[in-house]
Amino acid sequence: MEGLRLDPWLARQLVCPRDAHDLTIEFDTMQCRLGHNYPVVGGIPILLIPEANVTHQAATVSINQACRASPSETSQSREAWPTGAIDSFVQLAIGSTNGQMWWPLVGRLREYPVPNLSLEPPSKHEEWFLDLGCNWGRWCLAAGRLGYRAVGIDVSLDAVRAAYRVAHELSVKAQYLVADARYIPFRDATFSVVSSYSVLQHFEKADATRALSEARRVLVEGGIAHVQMANRYGVRSLYHQAARGFRQPTDFEVRYWGPRELVATAERLIGPAALRPDGYFSLNAQAAEAHLLPRRFRAVARASGFLQALSAYVPALTSAADSVWVVAHKR
Template identity: 50%
Template sequence: MDDWLKNILVCPRDHFSVQIESDGLVCHAGHRYPIVAGVPLMLLPEVKQTHRAAKISLEHASLRGHMGKVTDQSITGVDEFVQHEIGATNGLAYRTLSRKLKEYPIPKLCAPQSAGGNFLDIGCNWGRWSIAASRMGYKTVGIDPNLEAILAAARVAKQLGSQVQYLVADARYLPFAERAFDFVFSYSVLQHFDKGEVLLSLSEIRRVLRVGGRSMVQMPNMFGLRSLYHQLRRRFRKAKDFEVRYWTLSEMRSAFCSSIGSGTVLVDGYFSLNPRTEDAHMLPWKCRLVFRLSDFLRDLSIKVPAITRVADSLYVISTRDK
């Protein structure tokens, strides 16, 4: 664990600083957190988990012991975890690439270059956005409740030579000091939370952002063309478990402005919640056409803001102003 991360790491329960001891991390109030294969596991077992992977992570922590290091095993080709999970992490268009990936689909991050600013990636899974941030000069930490995904992220970062730190943690209870980050990012994560849990996460994002710091969170638009299709398929019933919760533009603006600070909403894409044109060369021609049309409409939305209302994937960008 790098020194800069040690300096901002706190107990997610009470925000006291933590120290490394023989059996893991401990705060001044005596709350303890194990370190599994070199990765701190800072979930709270007493709260309702947002995903079954968090429950499995807690079980693995008790079974596998505490201190240790990330495996030094060399990876050749694309990591097996990424090969298996690519459809789940990157979207339906990527399912045809399952176990066929020849390279890692590292996205382009729409953020300014940095000279060492602190960057938090919430819900990083195998770390694609964390690696993108690291390549732009940020000191990056990624969190996810899935221990297996975080261990894979650590392997991938090492394989690609990226200096990224990873923790197993909960977006609703961030284990970081107040005003620790210059930039907080989250992609395709909060859409799976009940709206009350989203508000809890947003208050945590505000807490860990420095004054003037920026957050960038991807959210699904209720009136996006493909979003309407998916809602119709489930007969517009209330979302359950890890299903996507759709938001209106006004709901997004209200929640983020009141929780974090002033900001704006930008189009990420159309016809998908994960439109990444930079990956087009990996995908079937039909997907390439859809992604390029999405890019065209996204660029058009700058001149014709009205079509933002039917975009499927939106970025809510907020600035902590005090």
């Protein structure tokens, strides 16, 4: 698998996202034996299925970019590494990836916000962590710092390129490729953890279910699915649903799930499951990043962190969280 910007072991775990057959690489194309072709741009495989319905417009953009890539941009070329300033992709994307409280910081970020991953560090030497919909890679950075071998997939080639630049800048080992959470291009039982943040909450329930089934498939036995979702009964969630008249969400709008529905779905698709609060008063408050927020939002993120900690003693607080982690063990 020469020519790929991936660890050789990880590259050998790649499979065709349509049919799970082995992939081979020739120049700037990966191919399965049924003749499905996938472009490789700058060492990054683009393992998207163009005929699949689109969850995010960025998938179409990536496919078009791959078609337009010149041969010099394909297997060999590498981009220039950044020079210490905050990456311009992240400067623009921060409002979309990190939530409403970050909109005032678009173009004005001084430091990369890296959240805390509420997981135990890996118990074995090589444990692989997969982030579904990684964008510029903030959760992979968190996983890498915790000691996992972090891998992120995203439908946006621009986001994946930015993720490589940021990981390099912060000296975190993480690897990325372009792929769809509903068609994960890895072999069965590859990862110890499959995580996802602020991605499946935007999917229609059929797509979220498909992504969870795929998460199960690529998890090792006993592996952990760790997926953030929006709780229908969170205080701010109720306000948001009321503001849109409790109508059916469309496009990339947030889908709200009931806590029991989340646990039942995760138990059916993955294994024994429980909820953990992620945030209050917003879908994206991370106490670890509070110091970077505009002053008026710092208290919100810190209060959210306080309630999250308190929920260990007052379990009922979990069902009032706006954002929850669904944690399920594959069985």
